[in-house]
Amino acid sequence: MQAPAPAKAPPAPQIRPDRPLSPHLQVYRLALTTVMSGLHRITGLVLTLATPLLVAWLVAVACGADAYAAAGAFFGSWPMRIVLAGLIGVFWYHLFNGLRHLAWDAGYGFDIRAARASGAAVALLTVAAFAATLFLTPAWRWLWGAP
């Protein structure tokens, strides 16, 4: 008979204040690649927090014209317009940097020069796509126009 597989999960890491934690953020020089790695998580979490907005919008479409008008009043308020504009930039950053992560997962672009170059490319593409979405599409009119 086979021994049953160990069912216990590994113990949760203990925080010991008398020892430095690793990785120890203060000892690293902040590099583009470091900042971009952190930003990928932050933008991902921001997009997660934005999913209720998408769901609420979709539910409002399903509920009919009155509900949609109420949602429109909310999304058309000035704080929400700024949030929506920001989300466009966050979306593009996470998408482009996500493609960079997919390339790494496939085994490409690991050396430091390539990582820096792809990081710079993501930054430029994000700014370009953000600007193009805002200024070359009706987004500008919708976000800054009359309510």
Add this chain to the structure above:
Amino acid sequence: MSGHATRHWRNQKLSAIALVALGGWFLFSLLSLPDPGYASVRAWLSAPSQSVLMLLSGWCALWHSAQGVQVVVEDYVYGAMHGRVRTLSRFAHLAAAVAVAWSVWTIALGGAA
């Protein structure tokens, strides 16, 4: 839950690749509308092909979101809170997925108009 790391990693790549296309579709379609008013949005999302794409986009976004939150929780939430936060995230994402399905279904059938 242990022993599912490889599957989780692979599924996260799958949802990411799908979202490149679906996220692009959503933003492009939305910004191609003449206006963001009710009639335009309803007309767009009533077409069967668009219903399917909207359902896939919503579900993929929520799936990818749940996977991402799980990774962050695994890194930063220890002890008793770990399981609670993960369960809460799962239920919240599941509830959102149900709301998306109901909405797409209702819009496609032309009800509640």
